[in-house]
Amino acid sequence: MRFRNASVRAKVTALIVSLACLWAFAAWVTLREGVNLLWAATVNSGVIDPSEPLLVELQRERRLTVSRLGAGTRDLDRAMRDQRTKTDALRAEFESAATGTVVEFAMDESLRQRLAEVKVQLGRLAAARKSIDAGKSDLTQAATQYNTLIDSFYRMYDSVAEFDDKKIAEDGRTLSEMHRSREIFAREDALLAGVFAKGGFTRAEHAEFVRTAGVFRYTLSEALQKLPPEDRASFDAWLKTAPVTRVQAMEAQLIRYDVAMDPLPVSGEEWRKSAEATLSSMQTVTLAGGDRLLERITPVAIGVIVRLVLAGGLGLLAVIASIVLSITTTRQLLAQLKKLRDAAHELSDDRLPGVVERIGRGEEVDLAREAPALDFGDDEIGQVGQAFNTVQRTAVGVAAEQAELRRSIRDILLSLARRTQGLVHRQLTVLDVMERRETDPEELKELFRLDHLAIRMRRNAENLIVLSGSAPARTWRRSVPMVDVVRGALAEVEDYTRVTLMPMGEVVLIGRAVGDVIHLLAELIENAVSFSPPYTNVQVSGQLVANGYVIEIEDRGLGMKSEDLDAANERIADPPEFRITGTARLGLYVVSQLAKRHEIQVVLKASPYGGTTVVVLLPQELVQLDPTPEPQEGGGRERLPRRQPAVATAARPATAENVRTLRSARPAPAAPPPASAAAPLPRPALAPEPEAENETETHKPPAEPEQEPVAEFTPSGLPLRVPQANLAPALRDETPTQPDLEEDDDERSPEEIRAMMGSLQSGTRLGRTQAAKMMDEQSGGEA
Incomplete structure (x- = not known):
């Protein structure tokens, strides 16, 4: 399975290696015959040839020694000394030739051991003498000592490597048997030399003679049967020579001889002459057979050399040619495949994204120019290239269709969102009119609830606008205090009463980023409220830092896993392309698009309280220090829309009564609260100027500020609302009902609540009327 998945280069390399190994095996099979021939010639010239004369001289020395011992003479005669001298000289030549480096390398382990045995036996010759x-x-x-030495030579001959040609190897073994048969006859001659020297047989010696003669005749007969025809004729002729026939006749007489009879039937001199002639002629015939064997080996050697040249030389040339062809073919194949691969990568990495992006921008795309055909020839790779051309054209066409489809879907989303946004603004306008003329507190509370739901619907419509790649139409021309920005975000959250707003500092946000920051914070706060238990609060705090302004949103929920946090942060930092599928977390996508628009950094991290903390870093170019903490008449700051929940500052959460009172009140201008006020009322705000025609919501500017009475507090620390406190003097009831300071807000009677709501409604209307007059005067002056 691994080789099947390997690269083309690896497969071709494996093919070349296997081909080289096959050639090496074939070359070695052929070369081995030549090596055997070479080693056999080396061993023959270095070991066998020098050993044969030494073996003959040892046989002669054995005969002279046995003859001298049979005669009972201990003194060395001249013939004995000359024979030993010849033997020692040939021994030195043999040992010198057999110890050469080339001979040592040519011998196998068996021959090396047999040669060492011969040298050991030769070393014992001096002691035997x-x-x-x-x-x-x-x-x-x-005789036994000499026989042991000579037997070591024949064992060495048996260890010489044979030829691979079976016929030649068999003929060589036959000649070796003939040579061994000659050694048996030489032993027979040495035994008789001793017998003739002392003048007769002992029974043991006669029995040994009969056994040796029988072995000689048997081995000679067996060897003659195995000889090839050309050698058999020469040996048959040798058997018919006079010395051989005389030896055979004398052997027959001596075999039939009775040791008790006297004298011997054969003279020693007659036997010696015939035996020497027989041994000499037998040696000559055997060597001649060896020469003929070498002549038959020559064609075999030539054939080995020819096969070696063919298998080694021509085979090597074929392997080299195959390797060159494989490498060139592989390079061409890989080059074409690389070209095809690069084309595929160019299509997937450059062309398709570019086509999709251009179509997404509404440009016209020429598919024939964007997907040119690739020419790879007419071979198999070319056919694959043609198939790829078809796939490429289809892929580009499908990508274009998909891009057009996505653009159409975004346009549809944008159209629906704009329509929904216009309807929501009209709904808010209708609600505003209804709230102004409603005096019933219960009905007014329900209208406020509808007002809050409409604001949330507006945010959802703006989500669709963001998803479609456009920007919402709500913008501000001037800076807005950061606390009002956060309050504006809370106005778009359902469970705003669970949000605790910490002091935000005297910082303002530039107008061009107000709408998007409100939207971004609303999404994050909504997420924090939704994924935390209903009995917990979400804390929002902010402060200036070196890189800008940081807003932290911390919940007390179950939190997120580390891998989920990493995935969410990556999604926010690098927002993917919006697709219809995979929209389980649209809020994160909206946040990422809004943050990317103003280079805002949003990071989610684990909270030490067990929930999740969202850190929003606004860059320095979006925030400014507020030089005028409270707005003055004709000031340069804008305020957020009135539709926002009343949230508690200074880490005090909003209660139901607190929220209902502040939520139902229309934003009337007020003087700065005294230093003793722990929780100031929400500031009134100006509405943004819509940039789109379908955004119809309008708001009235604040009226002239009036003096606000000093706030009183309940035992629990919450501000105590005073009925008719913000009404114009002409509308105030001369006998207002002031609740007891120690009475809890939840115990007010319906009449008190109705009177309070009516007073607030009247004051709000008056404040809006005065604010409208101020705006008209300012407009007239600017004109």
């Missing part, structure tokens, strides 16, 4: 000369060895012991 001394023992014989000192009379410590008799005839039989002396």
Whole structure:
């Protein structure tokens, strides 16, 4: 499975390696015959050839030694000394030739062991001679010592490597058997030399002679049967020579001889002459057979050389040609595949995204130019290239259709969102009119609830606008205090009563970012409220830092896993392309788009309280220090819309009564609260100027500020609302009902609440009327 998945280069390399290994095996099979031939020639010239003359001289020395011991003479005669001298000289030549480096390398382990055995036996020859000369060895012991030495030579011959040609190897073994048969006859001759020297057989010696003669005849007959025809003729002729026939006749007489009879039927001189002639002629015929064997080996050697040249030389050329062809073919194949791969990458990485982006921008795209055909030839790779051209054109066409479809969907979303936004603004306008003329507190409370739901619907419509890639139409021309920005975000959250607003500092947000920051904070606060238990609060705080302004939103929920936090942060930092599928977390996508628009950093992290903390870093170019903490007449700051919940500052959460009172009141201008006020009322605000025609919501500017009475507090620390406190003097009831300071807000009677709401409604209307007059005067002056 791994090789199947390997690269083309690896597969071709494996093919080349296997081809080289196949050539090496074939070359070695052929080369081995040549190597055997070379090693055999080396061993023959370095070991066999020098050993044969030494073996003959050892056989002669054995005969002279046995003959001297049979005669009972201990003194060394001249013939014995000359023979030993010849033997020692040939021994030195043999040991010198057999210890060469080339010969050592040519011998196998078996031949090396047999050669070492021969050298050991030759080393014992001097001791055997001394023992014989000192009379410590008799005839039989002396013959045994020489026989042991000579047997080591024949064992060495048996270890010589054979040829791979079976016929030649068989002929070589046959000649070796003939040579061994000659050694048996030489032993027979040495035994008879001793017998003739002492003048007769012992029974043991006669039995040994009969056994040796029988072995000689048997081995000779077996060897003659195995000889090839050309060698058999020469050996048949040798058998018919006079010395051989005389030896056979004398052997027959000596075999039939009775040891008790006297004298011997054959003379020693007659036997010696015939035996020497037989041994000499047998050696000559055997060597001639060896020469003929070498002549038959020559064609075999030539054939080995020819096969070696063919398998080694031509095979090597074929392997080299195959390797060159494989490499060039592989390079061409890989080059075409690389071209095809690069084309595929260019299509997937550059062309398709570019086509999709241009179509998304509404540009016309020429598919024939964007997906040009690739020419790879007419071979198999070319056919794959043609198929890829078809796939490429289809892919570009489908990508264009998909991009057009996504653009159409975004346009549909934008159209629906704009329509919904216009309807919501009209709904808010209708609600505003109804709130102004409603005096019933219960009905007014329900209208305020509808007002709050409409604001949330407006945010959802703006979400669709953001998803479609456009910007909402709500904008501000001037800076807005940061606390009003956060309050504006809370106005778009359903569970705003669970939000605790900490002091935000005297900081203002520039107008061009107010709408998007409100939207971004509303999404994050909504998420924090939704994913935390209903009995917990969400805390919002802000402060200036070195890189800008930081707003932290912390909930007390179950929190998120580390991998989910990482995924959410990555999604916000690098927002993906919006698709219809995979929209489980649209809020994060909206936040990421809004943050990317103003280079705002949004990071989610684990809260030490067990929930999640969202850190929103506004860059320095979006925030400014507020030089005028409270707005003055004709000031340069704008205020947020009136539709916002009443949230508690200074870490005090909003209660139901607190929220209902502040939520139902229309934003009337007020003087700065005294230092003793722990929780100031929400500031009135100006509405943004709509940039789109379908955004119809309008708001009235604040009226002239009036003096606000000092706030009183309940035992729980909440501000105590005073009925008719903000009404114009002409509308105030001369006998207002002032609740007891120790009475809880929840225990007010319906009449008190109705009177309070009516007073607030009247004051709000008066304040809006005065504010409208101020705006008209300012407009007239500017004109």
